[in-house]
Amino acid sequence: MRMENAQILEHRDIQGGYKRLVLRAPGIAPEVRPGQFVHLRVPHLEAAVLRRPFSVFDARDGALSILYKDAGHGTAVLKGAAPGETVSLIGPLGRGFPAECGGRMPVLVAGGYGMAALHLLARALPRRGIAFFGGKTADDVLCVDEFEALGWPVRIATEDGSLGERGLVTAPLDEWMKKPPREGVELFACGPMGMLRAIGERAIAGGWKAWLSLDRHMGCGVGACLTCVQKIHAPDGGWTWQRVCREGPVFESREIVWEDE
Amino acid sequence: MRMENAQILEHRDIQGGYKRLVLRAPGIAPEVRPGQFVHLRVPHLEAAVLRRPFSVFDARDGALSILYKDAGHGTAVLKGAAPGETVSLIGPLGRGFPAECGGRMPVLVAGGYGMAALHLLARALPRRGIAFFGGKTADDVLCVDEFEALGWPVRIATEDGSLGERGLVTAPLDEWMKKPPREGVELFACGPMGMLRAIGERAIAGGWKAWLSLDRHMGCGVGACLTCVQKIHAPDGGWTWQRVCREGPVFESREIVWEDE
Amino acid sequence: MGIDLSVEIGGIRMRNPVMVASGTFGYGPEYADLVDLNRLGAIVVKGISPKPVMGNPPARTVETVGGLINAIGLQNPGLEGFLRDGLPFLRGYNVPVIVNIWGRTVEEYEEVAAGFEGAEGVAGLEVNVSCPNIKEGSALFGGDPALFRRVVSAVRAKTRRPLIVKLAPDLSRVAEYARAAEGCGADAISLINSIPAMAIDIETRRPRLGNVSGGLSGPAIKPIALKMVWEAARAVKIPVIGIGGIACAADAIEFLLAGATAVAVGTATFLNPAAAIEIAEGIGDYLARHGLGHVRDVTGGLRS
Amino acid sequence: MGIDLSVEIGGIRMRNPVMVASGTFGYGPEYADLVDLNRLGAIVVKGISPKPVMGNPPARTVETVGGLINAIGLQNPGLEGFLRDGLPFLRGYNVPVIVNIWGRTVEEYEEVAAGFEGAEGVAGLEVNVSCPNIKEGSALFGGDPALFRRVVSAVRAKTRRPLIVKLAPDLSRVAEYARAAEGCGADAISLINSIPAMAIDIETRRPRLGNVSGGLSGPAIKPIALKMVWEAARAVKIPVIGIGGIACAADAIEFLLAGATAVAVGTATFLNPAAAIEIAEGIGDYLARHGLGHVRDVTGGLRS
Ligand SMILES: Cc1cc2nc3c(=O)[nH]c(=O)nc-3n(C[C@H](O)[C@H](O)[C@H](O)COP(=O)(O)OP(=O)(O)OC[C@H]3O[C@@H](n4cnc5c(N)ncnc54)[C@H](O)[C@@H]3O)c2cc1C
Ligand SMILES: Cc1cc2nc3c(=O)[nH]c(=O)nc-3n(C[C@H](O)[C@H](O)[C@H](O)COP(=O)(O)OP(=O)(O)OC[C@H]3O[C@@H](n4cnc5c(N)ncnc54)[C@H](O)[C@@H]3O)c2cc1C
Ligand SMILES: Cc1cc2nc3c(=O)[nH]c(=O)nc-3n(C[C@H](O)[C@H](O)[C@H](O)COP(=O)(O)O)c2cc1C
């Protein structure tokens, strides 16, 4: 983990409000493992007191990139940052995904920008499996080509049916899981809490492991402020808080105490 | 007085930290009288709660321009505003200069960006006189050509001697005033308080009128908040507060109660 | 079905719940060229005392991160001056005028309150017991429960007009003061006033304000104000006017949900003179979007 | 002539006057990869109570204009947990460690204070009587003068270590509490803690914080904190630690001029983990620029 002033190399629209930001970060980029994130200080966001966490979508040749959506005020201002400007990053942060699947078939499930957390994993896993991407509309289904180029077939569902199946991403997943491969499956997911919970429940029911990357509001990003806590089952039958920024953002589904939010 | 969203037509460097901002303001521009100002909302200055006042340097053809210096955080952010962007203005504000000189010879005295308040006046006065410009360095002496093109000879003094005489602007003024023209003089000045006071004292001593444009911190800019008050002699021998934004920014030197600041 | 934004505060009927706060809107004419005064919920004028007051030496305001410190020192033309030079202008409009009043002694509070008894065009009084900019007197009234009761009761006895008591931003005792105001006959309470604050110029090593310290207002204080309004609203049955850092409709709606019947916009007017009017419109949009017919359906609607 | 940034707070010698504030720097290891802990004036760790505390449900923080509302609820591993898992790491550094302590009862305060008597590597204690996030107890201690005296005296009796009392942000009575702390034997006081505050999600109509309300910190509160520090410093002879919204050297120097001997940086660390170190450097530059040899030449240097 380190702090680095990263220069913007590229900043371009992908589709429907999503942008890709490529940053020169020779200190951080080589250290990034799949599922880790960076804590980014939005330039010119004057009235803000917090950084914003973003999954590292890609990291190579001393550069890293993130994908983000114009979702609030911080990202609206971030959109204005121009190539050549400098962005302060802290990273890589969090523990990320285990980049192995114990001989089972890896299944990636993403909702919206969740696929950003899975891209490095798709590259790092010892074998290819299958990916399921969901979103509200076709605009929320990103970078399918890049996953396919890595050898991952991608199944798509959108809530409005504008791309792939109409409905939630769990529908094609359930359909596919009716005949799981003989060697078993290992799930890796990132997306909204509701989706993660649905996948976690399926994993527990099916006896598989599901590695879920949680999206929690963050303060410090490094474990100091205790903002980002998640209830985790304790060995004694009770529960403890764990910090999504430090012990997470990825937890195995059995670890998580689900609550109504 | 009105509020108007003015589009930036031009925004360019003049010299040494000074910029000129030209705004399309068809509602405000035709109304501006010499020495009036606009209250400008700096775009993207997120943590600010106040507008900033700027003298109108020029106003014609539905556009107005201001000259400003990168003097603090607000102007540093303003510098980044790009042509095409919109800037909210309130104006024209204040009473400005009387655009006549009672048959006397008009003498303009400016310190730094103070010349911005005098430019429209130089155009509007019924006769040409002489102008004295002062500044710390040559960089602080602006738009001499434009005044000369209007028929005003300009005498210059800089504190470091990098342009014109070395010293304060009062030196060449005093020199010139040793032989005032027969018809008498009328002074019009804008600049730092020290300079205005020096000129006011000379005017009182010499029996001339000096119209001084004051630079006071402002809140509302329209007379509501009572931030910008100046002590003014009252008819009964006492004093009253007047609002620089509403009753000013121009006062005749005899009106002002000078205090150590 | 139309949307009804009107509210009533102790008998003052307002077309919408968004007022402009005392001291930030002068006496009306200053902003009259820029905004249609008749579209405001109410105008609360700058604080009036029995005699004219000169106020503090400049600098009188300082900008801070998301806020403004002011130390105007309650400059005002006094009761007579306002009745003669200020009020007639406002009578020309169709908007409730609430006169903010204060004094340096209980007797002064009584005097200025009584002075408005006959005055035409005054919809109600707001008693300021909370200005952080008066050294000798007023600050005390808002910081001492016994004195607070005395001044509110005294003013109540002198006026039949709707009486709003503006509380001091006393973090630890807001509910106590709110109940005291109610107990002493106030028709409504308003809060918060600006919060005691200070800024120093490190180069000159002098206070940035002529008066050394002043009161902080603006978006910076909104979360503090909201907490106090929520506490006050739970403590009393009379209407509460929420004030503090309100700059957009969402801010105002937060205060309504916390229990305010109306709000007042102060510092935000300086950046955007039309802020209060736009906020009233925004509340209307919110009601429409949420299928609510009346702004009172929002007041106190915080779920827990 | 060199510039001397060192200060002493009740016997704690610090190489510079810039500490990191309780609750914003964890227990040390969290930021150790990013900043050299040995360059900090002191580390104040997150508040410790006798037994482990789980704290509040999420959401635990909300960003506001120039500020942060937190309602962590004082989650901590308890005295034993900290002695076992936290303190040993910090002993590896050459920086004074100040342990922030709190309890729900006077007895709990005594218990946790006594628990550090034998502990190696603890330079001093900071007693938090002011957290706005404990419903049943702690908030009271800072808001009631009699209880305040009891808890400070009780802790004083249990520890020979340097004792810093962290005051509640009680706007109207800060000098009174400062003097009470001094009178009860505190070696220093620190202020301010975060200010009670709240935020509401207008779409869900629910509080944005799991705990409904929390405490506001960050640049938004700096002018309020500065005013309170100035008042407190004039009321007591013991050193004052200024806290609240400090984000750059100029902010810190304002607090020193107002009478603080040292400062603590809290929320600003989240944006810039090196904030405290850069502020210490900036104070050095200021001293050099103003021809001052020692940081104590700045403390209390406000002109009027
Ligand atoms: C581990 C992690 C990885 C993330 N990766 C991505 C990514 O790859 N791409 C992407 O677009 N977004 C990602 N996010 C969400 C991102 O951090 C921002 O929260 C989101 O972009 C909205 O921020 P804003 O500044 O525009 O919103 P604002 O409204 O300005 O935010 C206000 C505050 O709320 C917080 N906040 C708002 N929405 C969320 C949210 N959904 N989750 C957490 N905090 C929130 C902000 O961080 C900030 O503190 C990730 C979040 C986490 C925790
Ligand atoms: C009537 C009038 C006309 C002006 N005309 C011009 C002009 O033509 N060109 C120009 O460059 N400047 C002019 N100024 C000064 C200008 O308004 C700004 O104050 C200055 O540019 C610095 O602002 P800032 O936002 O960069 O500073 P910041 O440091 O961001 O300002 C903080 C606060 O201090 C105030 N402030 C800072 N310096 C001054 C100052 N010297 N006088 C008054 N308030 C100040 C700001 O308005 C703001 O409220 C004028 C001021 C007045 C009152
Ligand atoms: C410049 C200024 C002058 C003020 N004068 C008064 C006053 O005379 N009487 C009063 O009760 N409040 C006065 N206030 C307080 C405001 O009415 C309001 O309570 C406070 O500013 C908080 O609201 P805001 O954050 O929306 O500004 C003044 C505030 C400002 C900024």
Ligand SMILES: Cc1cc2nc3c(=O)[nH]c(=O)nc-3n(C[C@H](O)[C@H](O)[C@H](O)COP(=O)(O)O)c2cc1C
């Ligand atoms: C997330 C967070 C947790 C905090 N926890 C504590 C605590 O445990 N004990 C304490 O005395 N103060 C705590 N504080 C208050 C800070 O120490 C400090 O007094 C306050 O935040 C004001 O300073 P700042 O504006 O620099 O953050 C906490 C503040 C924050 C933001």
Ligand code: FES
């Ligand atoms: S964000 Fe601070 S502990 Fe996780």
Ligand code: FES
């Ligand atoms: S700036 Fe508000 S009265 Fe002049």
